[in-house]
Amino acid sequence: MGAVYLSLQLILVFGLTVFLLNKYANLRKQHLVVLALTFIGWYFSFLIIFILPLDIAITFYRKCGFDQEVKHNESLYNNVSFEPFECEEPKGYISDNTLLSTWRVIYWLAQLLTWIVLPMMQSYSNAGDFTPTGKLKTAFYNNAAYYGTYGVIFVFLVFYAVGKGVSLSFEHLKILLISASNTWGLFILVVLLGYGLVEVPRQLWQMGNREYRINKAYFDIDKLSTDRNDAEEAVREVYFEAKDALNILQNQRGLARHKAQVIVSKFPSDFVDELNQSKRSGAEHRFTSNSVDSNIVSNDKYLISS
Known part of the structure; x- marks a missing residue:
């Protein structure tokens, strides 16, 4: 039953992703590689929304079973009666291996797209070369500074871990990569969230002032007109x-x-x-x-x- 429920979710997310791609992009005019990578990015992003509640429900179900087992053992140890309570199994219950494999696929594909594929594609599309090889070279040169910075930080973290006595096995390197990626993501989140917590309420407050909105509209129109004229001239x-x-x-x-x-x-x-x-x-x-x-x-x- 759990496999059927998971399959229905996968099909539903697949249909939703195709619908959104067809709505916001012309599927016939886009390049196949661009469509494939965009589909993968959107598909697994939406899949998180559907799988996360199932993962939480399965976790509570397992916790209920664990608590029941602990209380049963305590009753046997104390020689008291034990009344078992019912743990309701989620409708989409799946095995640990299936759930873990699904999360691993989503996580590592997201890492690959975020750090390697999408930056290279963005630089490739902006490159002015006439051949695919030339565009790839330009994309690589444009991202070399970022990759070099990431490489220096990673080497520093490796030396730091070695200095703390951590052995450089494959599992430890994987954990180091995950920790560095999560740290960078949390740093960006804190910066953006800190700005949003101040700027968003202030903008909402100022939008209640009619005179401010009119003056801001005049300023935005003048700025857009100037930018448009400059762009047309260029x-x-x-x-x-x-x-x-x-x-x-x-x-x-x-x-x-x-x-x-x-x-x-x-x-x-x-x-x-x-x-x-x-x-x-x-x-x-x-x-x-x-x-x-x-x-x-x-x-x-x-x-x-x-």
Whole structure:
């Protein structure tokens, strides 16, 4: 019965995860690797919500049985009568090995995604290289500082543990990794919680003041407008620079011209049409096709940085 109940929970969480992925992302347009890793992250996160109450119920059930056994032994020792009490078994009761294996899979997959896979994927998606190998190298270089910092801290903890007389077995190293990860998580939690305990009540209090809300709305609108204008100007300059690079390479054959075309194709069509209309109306941009040498433009570093 417990296995059936657990299977129903797994199927329910699976359906919920697929529904949310379909609601907040276009499943047909997303890359398969991105969908798979996002599904795994969401699936096991939701699974914790369903398994944790079951784990607590099983723990209370075992505690009830343990208390009953202790009282029974005490009654035998004191030669007194013992009236057994009923311990209600949870509906989704499963064995210790199944529950422990489930928690281990959830925990170590979360560790792998948090510390290795997701940071690498984020850097990979932000990399401007044209090949998967180049993007992986850029992602590795971007995360090297973080991994180096983590490595130094881990080595320090290893030497500290050795100094305290702890043997470096596999189990002890695993415990050390878990302790370091939990310590970092608790540190971040304390920092964010400390900020939230002060900032959230203050924001709620200030939101009750109508004059404050109006002034804040004026400030936010002005700031958003300035940021939008700056972003549009930056994108406009990048587009003109990429267009100039394509014009320089228009008579060349090879990968450089194709890469320049890839860069230009990334700009939205409505944005390009708006720029072309403004150019026809007399607006000029400061980049010229003769301002950069073709040998420099054909370099991957120049195209990536543009």
